[in-house]
Amino acid sequence: MTAPTGRLPGHPPRSRPVPTDPAVDALVAALPKVSLHCHLIGAVSPQTVVELAAKHGVRPERGAADLYDHDSYEDLGEFLRVLDVVGSVIRDVEDFHRVTYESLTAGGADHNVVYREIQLSPPGHPGVPYPRILEGVVAGLRDARADTGIEARLVIGINRERSGAEAVELVEQVVEHRIDEVVGIGLDYAEVNGPPGRFVEAYQLAGRAGLGRTAHSESGPPGHIRTLLDELGCSRVDHGYHVVDDPELTARCVAEGVPFNCTPVSSDIGRYSGSGDGTHARIRQMVDAGLRVTIDSDDPPMFGTDPTHDLRVLAHALGYRRDELASFTWNAIDACWLDETGKASLRARAEAMVAATPDAPPPPPSDPTEETPR
Numbered sequence: 001m002t003a004p005t006g007r008l009p010g011h012p013p014r015s016r017p018v019p020t021d022p023a024v025d026a027l028v029a030a031l032p033k034v035s036l037h038c039h040l041i042g043a044v045s046p047q048t049v050v051e052l053a054a055k056h057g058v059r060p061e062r063g064a065a066d067l068y069d070h071d072s073y074e075d076l077g078e079f080l081r082v083l084d085v086v087g088s089v090i091r092d093v094e095d096f097h098r099v100t101y102e103s104l105t106a107g108g109a110d111h112n113v114v115y116r117e118i119q120l121s122p123p124g125h126p127g128v129p130y131p132r133i134l135e136g137v138v139a140g141l142r143d144a145r146a147d148t149g150i151e152a153r154l155v156i157g158i159n160r161e162r163s164g165a166e167a168v169e170l171v172e173q174v175v176e177h178r179i180d181e182v183v184g185i186g187l188d189y190a191e192v193n194g195p196p197g198r199f200v201e202a203y204q205l206a207g208r209a210g211l212g213r214t215a216h217s218e219s220g221p222p223g224h225i226r227t228l229l230d231e232l233g234c235s236r237v238d239h240g241y242h243v244v245d246d247p248e249l250t251a252r253c254v255a256e257g258v259p260f261n262c263t264p265v266s267s268d269i270g271r272y273s274g275s276g277d278g279t280h281a282r283i284r285q286m287v288d289a290g291l292r293v294t295i296d297s298d299d300p301p302m303f304g305t306d307p308t309h310d311l312r313v314l315a316h317a318l319g320y321r322r323d324e325l326a327s328f329t330w331n332a333i334d335a336c337w338l339d340e341t342g343k344a345s346l347r348a349r350a351e352a353m354v355a356a357t358p359d360a361p362p363p364p365p366s367d368p369t370e371e372t373p374r
């Protein structure tokens with residue numbers, strides 16, 4: 001989960017409208033997307049949350065219209081509290097089926113997402129047995145594929161605010177109830193409360209079971225990224241914006257081709273990828289350094305974004321056009337945890353879609369006397 005910090009006094013509002021440009025809009029909508037950083041709990045539409053709350057007799061403090069008003073998230077605690085509300089109303093098999101199906105169709109295939117590794121957080125659904133979560137999610141995943149062609153797998157998220165022992169217990173459950181759809185584990189919630197070194201044992205267990213390993217590092221120092229690579233055995237990193245603060249680590253990650261799953265809109269709101277100024281400066285630095293970046297939308301409705309919009313903001317802020325934007329998809333196909341046959345078919349499908357997508361004209365030269373468009 002992305003973790004917005006407190007709003008700074010005098011700082012402009014966090015919502016950043018981008019200019020309307022029909023050619024850019026057509027381009028970003030048509031491009032195929034491969035999604036490696038999208039949380040199921042963060043991908044539930046406000047209307048669905050309200051309906052599930054009513055079904056279970058829960059009365060949320062906010063209605064559908066302002067449930068996800070991210071300008072009102074005062075701090076990380078506020079964000080996580082909303083997240084907890086959402087997680088607490090997804091309870092039975094039917095609920096998990098519904099949220100999974102909706103996130104993969106309206107929140108995925110409708111944006112030309114062709115493949116997603118969903119970040120699923122069992123600790124976010126207290127009291128719900130892991131096998132029940134899996135039953136609903138897998139049913140939703142299969143129905144979404146049957147109706148739209150989207151492929152999806154699951155990455156099981158450890159809540160890093162809990163103990164290392166609880167993380168081991170979760171991985172033991174994942175191994176005990178092993179299914180093909182579960183391809184790896186992740187680590188999320190507030191990094192400041194859960195340094196990665198706490199989870200070495202859980203990650204080693206996952207590694208021995210042949211599971212892929214990733215973890216969030218958004219607010220932490222570059223040293224956390226070293227821990228992910230060297231002690232947790234991660235083959236990719238979620239966010240990882242602080243890698244560029246450390247030239248030696250950056251050079252290493254370039255040489256090793258470590259993928260970084262970045263989320264422009266949510267991280268800009270949380271002030272991790274560009275100081276909340278809409279410049280997405282760290283993502284540009286990472287791309288320019290030669291790091292292997294993928295783009296996704298994290299908790300899309302919670303941050304007023306979607307898979308298309310995250311590419312749109314990069315097109316406007318960084319001037320990226322078809323080939324630069326498509327490179328995020330090629331990186332994600334290389335980084336995903338499908339086998340080589342699966343990757344090859346995904347690549348062929350995406351290549352055909354990119355070839356059928358006309359490029360948008362390059363952005364006009366910027367006038368240094370003007371402010372950066374927002």
Ligand SMILES: [Zn+2]
Pocket residue numbers: 001002037039188216238298
């Ligand atoms: Zn996240």
